[in-house]
Amino acid sequence: MIQIYDTTLRDGNQSEEISFSTDDKLRIATKLDELGVAYIEGGWPGANPKDKRFFQEIRQYALSHARIAAFGSTHAAKTSADKDTNLTELIASQAPALTIFGKTWDIHVTDALKIPLERNLELIAHSLRFLRPHAAELFYDAEHFFDGFKANPAYALACLRTAHEAGADVLVLCDTNGGCLPHEIAAAVDAVRRELPDAKLGIHTHNDSELAVANSIVAVQHGAIQVQGTINGYGERCGNANLCSVIANLELKLGMPCLPEGRLCRLTDTAEFVADVANLRSFARQPFTGKSAFTHKGGVHVAAVRKNPRTYEHIPPEAVGNRQRIVLSDQSGQSNILYKARQYGFELDKGDPFVLELLTELKNREDAGYEYAAAEASYELLVNRVLGRARTYFRIAAIRILDSLFTEDGEPFTEATVMLRVGGLLEHTAATGRGPVNAMDNALRKGLEKFYPALAEMQLLDFKVRVLSRPKNGNDTSGTASFVRVLIESGDRKARWTTVGVSYNIIEASRQALEDSINYKLFKDDQRKLTQAIREL
Known part of the structure; x- marks a missing residue:
């Protein structure tokens, strides 16, 4: 089984739009455990109080499958491993898996650390040997490995050999700048396997060339047994390898299990959950788990998938917990109308006057600027109104909006007055709000909630x-x-x-x-x- 090492809580948290709290991390960790990933990297226990608290609190959770990993670096060049705070905090985290990264590209050693190449090899060896007795599993992330391999292959391989001999269970090859192409990944992984045939390899790619998923899969095909990445591809700059796509491709296309049996169908729910916790809108066009991944709009496409979904779907959407959607637009044909009508409980036939009328209405409205592909609720109302199945709950008799842009407290002031007819009664009410739309919304609710109390929960x-x-x-x-x-x-x-x-x-x-x-x-x-x-x- 391919090991899935999730670093959403650490690498994903480095995305500029994301800042997970400790509670956020705990919630995501439990969700990832339900999905069935092998490892959940919680962060740097020695870097900040928030990550340190995560490792303290996650010990109270009984995870069913995943193992928690703590992340750090090789010890500082001016000190020894046993006196390095970063390494002692890793041990104090009590995480069953410990991961450290070290320099592998010679220019990072000489220009960034400003130490001799031999000293960097000592940092790698001493750090791993110091951690080895305290870790059930020990991983070494070879930072910038692929760039280092292209620039100085002998030294990059020497770093890996040192880590392997010092006790690292998995050597993780990192495309830290995200600039490699798949054939470069393949050649480098093959070279490592020739040099260290008994070493277990992992892959950690970034998406700066939009190849992180492809590079991860190529590495697995050439012998990597662990894939590091993030849910939804969150991460620094252009992000990390998107585990949603990596897992689905490996399991469904290559027959390489990544998750416990029966868990793949939780993938879409996990992707949406993590997006919600991150306070980001889900990417609709994300492969496999996006809302649009199995959505059909063109009439020709819809006509085909109604007969056989395989005509325009590369996998059954249910396999990853997603679903097929048919949307409506000015490109729709009768097949779209028939499909959506069936969704709403109507069995109609091609050529039915209602179908033709609705298709004409749809195209006219889309031409006027309405977009029902993104507003299916409005379309469902339209269908039911034409068929006479939707009640008239209320009618708006009048709305007036009054704006005062300047007030004595310096805040803009908006008031909305509405007149509503509900069941023969005329309701006249007013409300204020933060701008005209909010004021109108408040006034409508104020006038209607006495008749329809359930609106309070909307x-x-x-x-x-x-x-x-x-x-x-x-x-x-x-x-x-x-x-x-x-x-x-x-x-x-x-x-x-x-x-x-x-x-x-x-x-x-x-x-x-x-x-x-x-x-x-x-x-x-x-x-x-x-x-x-x-x-x-």
């Missing part, structure tokens, strides 16, 4: 505005007169959904998206109640 999660600069009806719609598309993502305890609005007035576009979002929440709640009632009959 919240706005994301708000996007896109300028649509194009002529419309012969009028100038460029610059500040442009039409805009507003996408609003909302959610409750059960689901998330996205709605869309389009107008030359950003407040009106926001109103459309907000109204759809509220209606969708009420519509889905009604559907759930109906389903539950049927089950109880």
